[in-house]
Amino acid sequence: MSHRQVLEALSGLLLGMFVSMIANTVVSTSMPTIVHDINGTQSDYTWVITAALLATTVSTPIWGKLADLMNRKLLMQLSLIIFVASSAIAGFSTSPEMLITMRVFQGLGGGGMAALSQIIMADIISPRDRGKYMGLFGAVMAVGTVGGPLLGGVIADHMGGFTPDGMGWRWNFFVSVPFAIAALILLQKTLHLPKLEKRKVSIDYIGIVLLGSGVSLLLIWVSMAGSSKTSSFAWASPQTAWMTSVAAVLLIAFVFVELKVKEPLIDMHLFQNRTFTLSVVASISVGLAMFGSSVYLSQYMIMARGATATMAGIMTIPMMAGLLVISTVVGGAITRTGKWKSYVVIGSVLLTGSLFALGTIHYDTNYWLVAIYMFIMGAGVGMVMQNLVLVVQNAVNPREMGVASSAVTFFRSLGGTIGVSWLGAMLANKIPSLLGDKEWELKSAMGELAKTDPSALAAFTKEYQSGQLPTPASMPEIIRPIFEWVYGDGIAHVFLLAAPLAIVTLVAVIFLPNLPLSNQTRTERAESEKEAALAAATVVADAGAEQQVLEGTQAEPAPSGAGDTTTGGRHGQRD
Structure with a gap:
């Protein structure tokens, strides 16, 4: 494909990605407000995030397998319709349960x-050339990830007059619908993919059930266990024993099924490829570290620094800026030089260092210092995350590219889902402990408030005792600093827990084989390998035919009177 044809083909894909980005990020900064308005708790906040990640995790390998078997363009359009329809319905949520359900469909x-x-990018752009097109994806992601939270904050703060209940955040879920319609039309008109080789479709339904059940049960356990008043049971309890045991049995059964089934959801033989295996390990840990900690940045801005939803969007821009700027620059450098490993290693170092740094912040830490830490974190993620998919696509058989690509994305999402659930549980357990440290100050402040503003004290007490996720910005001024301190230190604790996990990413990428990047697209590689296999088969066939001729010649009876001299003459002529 020419440069112009590639740009035309990418236009619908880019708009589809923009819809996905804007629909996700537009609600990120207002999520604490949303959960508060629908009477949700800290546990509900974690599940609103986890539900989408869990569904994404379980469905990613299924979509990837379908992409190897069916029309990828149609699948892309179908996934876009599911995503946006569920986003629009989520805008009508009146309870945490309804919102969580729609987040599952979003996922x-x-x-x-x-x-x-x-997968579609691999169809039309070679690994070596992909870097120069990352600028386009960077621009789209810049608008979506930087503009989304800012737009979401503005909508949440100022669109209340356009909804009957005054909750302006509902429009955050509706804003992506017109973009989705445009994306569907553009995908239909511009995206023309090479036809897949026709083969019998076989869906691994048993694998889907086992994987979904095992992962879901594991994450439900992580979310519900703990020692706080919001936990359903203790870490060491009969519930923990049976949930983890059943999850382990289901996942082990999934592995055995995948080894036997004709069209596996995740081909276990891929783990014989060193590049694939190390990329999976790195993806799990980068998902744990990155998703599990960055999710709580907006909560830190709102809960610990008293920011509005709009300001939280502005205050988290440095992380997105680091991700977008550095990923675009590095993508161009990889295209020019063909070298990728040094960037991935440096990115892992930056990610690890930034998480340790974010583990030192407090509610009153200078914002510019926090912004520098966020930028470094974004830069690290931008250098690692997409390049792990790139090196795997470059290293596996073209026929397995869909499964391999989605497997890396799956394990990254799995790591992120576990990270959000686990770190959310850790935060939910840490908050009561930190509040206990401030118990005397809280009682003293409530005593002062009882003298000056009894009605404000009554409103605060009612919300606090209900277990709802509080919003410090709306608290009485005398109580607010206590909760900001608690959430500041609690969320810093989350970052500190995530930091060692990033070290695993660093170790894994150090040992990745430094393979050169191919200059061929997926289709071109498949054709080249088919031609090479055909040529090899022809050589083998010719060699076999020659061997048969030689054996037939040697088996001929020697003419009368011929002796060793004649035989030697024949060998001499043949040589």
């Missing part, structure tokens, strides 16, 4: 868009 569609966008 199903998002899993398809995440996996298919990488």
Whole structure:
């Protein structure tokens, strides 16, 4: 494909990705407000995030497998429809349960868009050339990830007059619908992919059930266990024993099924490829560290620094800026030089260092210092995350590219889902402990408030005792600093827990084989390998035919009177 044809083909894909980005990021800064308004708790806040990640995690390998068997363009359009329809319905949520359910469907569609966008790129752009097109994806991601939270904050703060209940955040879920319609039309008109080789489709339904059940049960356990008043049971309890045991049995059964089934959801033989295995390890740990900690940045801005939803969007821009700027620059450098490993290693070092740095912040830490830490974190993620998919696509058989690409995305999402659930549980357990440290100050402040503003004390006490996720910005001024201190130190604790996990990423990428990047697209590689296999078969066939001729010649009876001299003459002529 020419440069112009590639740009035309990418236009619908880019708009589809923009829809996905804007629909996700536009609600990120207002999520604490949303959960508060629908009477949710800290546990609900974690599950609102986890539900989408869980569905994305489970569905990603399914979409990837379907991409190897069916029309990838149709699958992309279907995933976009599921994603946006569920986003629109989520805007009518009146309870945490309804919102969590719609977030599950968002995750199903998002899993398809995440996996298919990488696979489709491999169809039309070679690994070596992909870097120069990352600027386009960087621009789209810049608008989506930087503009989304800012737009979401403005909508949440100023669109209340356009909804009957005054909750302006509802429009955050509706804003992506017109973009989605445009993306569907553009995808239909501009995206023309090479036809897949026709083969019998076989869906691994048993694998889907085992994987979904095992991962879901594991994450439900992580979310519900703990020692706080919001936990359903203790870490060491009968519930923990049976949930982890059943999850382990289901996941082990999944591995055995995948080894036997004709069309596996995740081909276990891929783990014989060193590049694939190390990329999976790195993806799990980068998902744990990156998703599990960055999710709580907006909560830190709102809960610990008293920011509005709009300001939280502005205050988290440095992390997105680091991700977008550095990923675009590094992508161009990889295209020019063909060298990728040094960037991935440096990115892992930056990610690890930034998480340790964010583990030292407090509610009153200078914002510019926090911004520098966020920028470094974004830069590290930008240098690692997409390049792990790139090196795997470069190292595996073209026929397995869909499964391999989605597997890396799956394990990254799995790491992120476990990270959000686990770190959310750690935060939910840490908050009561930190509040206990401030118990005397809180009682003293409430005593003062009882004298000056009894009605404000009554409103605060009612919300506090209900277990709802509090919003310090709306608290009485005398009580607010206590909760800001608690959430500041609690969220810093989350970053500190995530930091060692990033070290695993660093170790894994150090040992990645430094393979040169191919100059061929997926289709071109498949054709080249088919031609090479055909040529090899022809050589083998010719060699076999020659061997048969030689054996037939040697088997001929010697003419009368011929002796060793004649035989020697024949050998001499043949040589």
